[in-house]
Amino acid sequence: MNELMPIFIRMITTSNIVLVMYLGLCPFFGVSKKLGPAISMGIAVTLVMIIASVATWLIHDYILMQFDVMYMYIVLFILVISSLVQMVEMTIKRTNATLFNALGIYLPLITTNCAILGLTFLNIREEYTMLQSIVNGLGAGIGFGIALILMSSIRVKLEIADVPKSMRGLPIAYIGATILALIFVFTFGGIV
Amino acid sequence: MKVKALSELYPILAVTVVVFISVALLGGLDSVTRDMIEYQKELKVQRMLNEIFPDMTSYTSEGDIYIISADGTEIGFAFLAVGKGYGGDIDILVGLEDETTLKGIAVIAHAETPGLGDKILAPDFTDRFVGVNIADVAVPDEGGKIDAITGSTISTKAVIDAVRTTAMEKVKELKD
Amino acid sequence: MTKFWKQFLSGIVISNPLFVLALGLCPALAVSVTVVNGIGMSVATAFVLLGSAIVVSSIKKFVPDIVRIPIFIVVIASFVTIADLTLKAYIPTLADSLGIFLPLIVVNCIIMGRAEAFSSKHPVHLAIADALGASVGFAIAMIIISFLRELLGTGQLTLKIAPYLDLHLFTLPVLGENPMALFILPPGAFLLIGLLLALFRWRGWMKSE
Numbered sequence: 001m002n003e004l005m006p007i008f009i010r011m012i013t014t015s016n017i018v019l020v021m022y023l024g025l026c027p028f029f030g031v032s033k034k035l036g037p038a039i040s041m042g043i044a045v046t047l048v049m050i051i052a053s054v055a056t057w058l059i060h061d062y063i064l065m066q067f068d069v070m071y072m073y074i075v076l077f078i079l080v081i082s083s084l085v086q087m088v089e090m091t092i093k094r095t096n097a098t099l100f101n102a103l104g105i106y107l108p109l110i111t112t113n114c115a116i117l118g119l120t121f122l123n124i125r126e127e128y129t130m131l132q133s134i135v136n137g138l139g140a141g142i143g144f145g146i147a148l149i150l151m152s153s154i155r156v157k158l159e160i161a162d163v164p165k166s167m168r169g170l171p172i173a174y175i176g177a178t179i180l181a182l183i184f185v186f187t188f189g190g191i192v
Numbered sequence: 193m194k195v196k197a198l199s200e201l202y203p204i205l206a207v208t209v210v211v212f213i214s215v216a217l218l219g220g221l222d223s224v225t226r227d228m229i230e231y232q233k234e235l236k237v238q239r240m241l242n243e244i245f246p247d248m249t250s251y252t253s254e255g256d257i258y259i260i261s262a263d264g265t266e267i268g269f270a271f272l273a274v275g276k277g278y279g280g281d282i283d284i285l286v287g288l289e290d291e292t293t294l295k296g297i298a299v300i301a302h303a304e305t306p307g308l309g310d311k312i313l314a315p316d317f318t319d320r321f322v323g324v325n326i327a328d329v330a331v332p333d334e335g336g337k338i339d340a341i342t343g344s345t346i347s348t349k350a351v352i353d354a355v356r357t358t359a360m361e362k363v364k365e366l367k368d
Numbered sequence: 369m370t371k372f373w374k375q376f377l378s379g380i381v382i383s384n385p386l387f388v389l390a391l392g393l394c395p396a397l398a399v400s401v402t403v404v405n406g407i408g409m410s411v412a413t414a415f416v417l418l419g420s421a422i423v424v425s426s427i428k429k430f431v432p433d434i435v436r437i438p439i440f441i442v443v444i445a446s447f448v449t450i451a452d453l454t455l456k457a458y459i460p461t462l463a464d465s466l467g468i469f470l471p472l473i474v475v476n477c478i479i480m481g482r483a484e485a486f487s488s489k490h491p492v493h494l495a496i497a498d499a500l501g502a503s504v505g506f507a508i509a510m511i512i513i514s515f516l517r518e519l520l521g522t523g524q525l526t527l528k529i530a531p532y533l534d535l536h537l538f539t540l541p542v543l544g545e546n547p548m549a550l551f552i553l554p555p556g557a558f559l560l561i562g563l564l565l566a567l568f569r570w571r572g573w574m575k576s577e
Contacts, residue, residue: 006276014279014303020554022398026391026477071222071453074471075214075445079438112441112475114394121468166570167562170390174562181555185279185305203432210439214446221453228457236460306521307549 004135007128011139013188017115018147019181024115028148029173031106033159038152042145044106049119049137051088052081056120057133077120082111115144150180241270244287244296257362260287268295271362275354278346279303282312286355291363294329297321297355302347309347317341317348321355326363329356372497379501386509387568391477395469396510397557401521404528406514407507408462409469412451414503416473417482419447421499424487431488440483441474448474461528478502516560521551 011017018024024045031041056077064070089107093100110116119140123133154176163172237258242248247262251270258270268289275282280303287295297318304310311317320338321329329352330336336356340348385391392413399409423443431439452471455463463470473479482502487495518525524539524547550556 010280022394022554022557025394025397029390069215069219069222071218071449072215074449074452074474075211075218075442078441078445078474082438082441112477112480114472114475117475118468118472121471125468164566167566171562171566171569174558174565178555178558178562181553181558185553185555203435206430206432207435207438207442210442214442218446218449218453221450225453225457229453229460232457232460305549306552307547 004132007132008135008139011136012143012146013184016143016147016184017119017140018144019177019184021118023118024113024144027106027109027113027115028144028151029170029177030109032148032151032173033155035149035152035156037106038148039145040102041106041109042141042148044103045110045115045144046138046141047103048081048085048088048107048110048116049141050134051084052116052120053123053133053137054130055080055084057123057128057130060124073124078112078117081116081120085111115140147180147184151176154180240285240298240300241287243298244270244285255365257366269362269366270295271358272300273354273358275350277302277304277350278309278344279305282347282350282354284351284354286359288326288359288363289323291366292325292327294321294324294326294355294359297351299351304344304347309344311341311344312347312351317351326356326359329359372493375494375497376501376504379498379503380505380508383502384505384509385478385502386506386513387564389478389481390565391481392506393561395472395476396506396513397554397561399466399469400510400514400517400557401552402465402518402528403511403514403525404462405465406510408459409466410503410507410510412455412466412470413473413476413478413506414499415451416444416447416476417479417499417503417506418496419450420444420479420483421487421495422492423447424483425490425492425495428488436488437484440480440488444479444483445474465528478506513560513564517551517556520548521556522549523547 015021018028027041027045031037059076059080060073063076064073085107089100089104092104092107119137123136126132126136128136151173155173158172158176167175238251241251241258241260245260245262245268247267248260249262251258251260253259256271259266260268260270268287270285270287273284273286275284281301282299282304283301285298285300287297289295299313299318302310302312304312324337328335328337331338331340331349331352336352338352340352379385383389386393386396395409395413399405420440420443424440427439448471451473452463455466455470482498486498490498515525519540525537527535527537548556551560
């Protein structure tokens with residue numbers, strides 16, 4: 001199953017990064033209250049995932065394997081990812097103010113996030129090529145974005161619904177996630 | 193001047209020192225654990241092969257095909273097949289007695305639905321492959337001898353198809 | 369000494385990282401499919417929490433503010449790597465079950481959060497108390513969640529001690545035959561957490577929004 005299309009489709013559906021693989025839950029629940037931020041976050045995550053996939057793949061092949069220091073993978077990956085994202089954030093801040101307001105403010109939330117790092121670990125575990133890693137990241141990011149958009153539509157309705165006091169906010173959001181997860185796990189089965 | 197430069201340099205120095213210590217410490221741990229980790233991986237493969245070939249005493253690998261021996265004589269081959277299951281990839285270890293007959297299979301990894309798709313793990317299903325001719329590895333509707341499990345047709349068919357196609361592939365490889 | 373105990377206890381109940389602060393949920397939900405996993409993950413997380421708390425608190429005087437985050441990251445990542453290598457070498461079954469979530473401990477918000485908010489600002493013995501409290505709180509939460517998930521999802525409780533060596537503890541009467549497999553899957557995990565969080569709020573142990 002190492003052709004590109006299956007990887008892409010799988011990451012969005014049956015292996016959806018947040019609803020099936022449990023990655024990226026913190027930002028998922030943190031940014032899914034409204035549609036606008038949800039879309040921005042989805043785009044930001046996809047962007048970072050692609051950058052991270054490329055960077056970590058290069059590190060893996062040209063540093064870790066080359067110098068036989070595979071054990072440094074955790075330290076190096078996370079340092080590189082956080083530095084890169086900070087640089088991207090600063091570049092956006094200086095070049096395009098509107099883009100920064102739309103996208104940039106979400107970048108810090110993504111840096112030390114299990115979704116990005118988790119994806120890079122997956123790339124390593126599956127022994128993907130550079131291209132496969134990029135597609136994996138793209139699919140994961142889009143999957144995250146779709147889940148986020150769906151979640152925000154649910155949460156917007158929940159805000160005005162009559163929810164018991166103890167369920168308000170996070171708990172009822174998790175119930176919403178339950179339904180989304182049910183859909184993703186069971187309807188998309190066997191697609192790829 | 194020197195003092196100012198030093199105080200500006202200090203943060204970078206601090207980071208460098210910390211990274212150095214980290215690399216040294218982890219490198220040391222790596223040299224201690226590396227062999228053990230390799231050994232554990234070997235052990236895992238051995239156990240899986242043993243499941244299908246209980247009489248196995250040793251094995252070697254040629255490319256991605258394992259050649260199983262018992263007391264010096266070759267008793268079969270094994271290789272990995274990957275099926276497209278309901279929830280994702282299904283990793284199957286396939287054992288061949290010779291170039292036409294299956295010794296058995298073992299499902300190593302899967303993402304199938306517990307209670308439904310994961311019935312492919314049960315001996316009830318895997319036993320159906322024992323002693324079967326490679327050409328007969330298919331559902332009865334497609335001219336084969338292996339029944340799918342009702343309620344998890346996608347999972348079982350994935351296993352059946354993967355076993356057959358990969359087996360035929362590997363046998364061809366062996367002949368070359 | 370009372371300061372120590374106060375800090376320790378707050379980590380378990382008042383500021384329980386999982387149920388109250390809602391931190392570190394990713395690994396918690398992913399791994400809590402069996403009780404063995406839950407315990408294993410808690411121990412690994414506790415090791416990293418304690419180790420990094422001690423180191424961060426000890427070197428805080430030498431760490432310039434500008435680079436404190438990268439240094440904390442390296443410290444935490446190093447401890448995670450130690451846990452990763454050690455488990456892969458000596459308890460590979462656990463390493464396999466935890467999968468990518470073992471190295472992902474490095475981004476567990478609990479650890480970075482405690483390092484930044486507490487360990488870097490308090491003396492070593494208090495940092496230890498804080499780390500221990502959070503670890504125990506996390507462990508209790510993990511065990512509760514995985515206990516419920518394993519019991520409801522498989523109808524039985526089994527401790528996998530070594531490959532092919534399972535210590536089967538008990539099987540529930542009705543659920544043993546027809547377990548609610550849903551709980552082993554993502555939807556069930558989300559449902560359980562949602563209900564547990566609601567429970568905590570309802571009992572006033574956590575503030576509602």
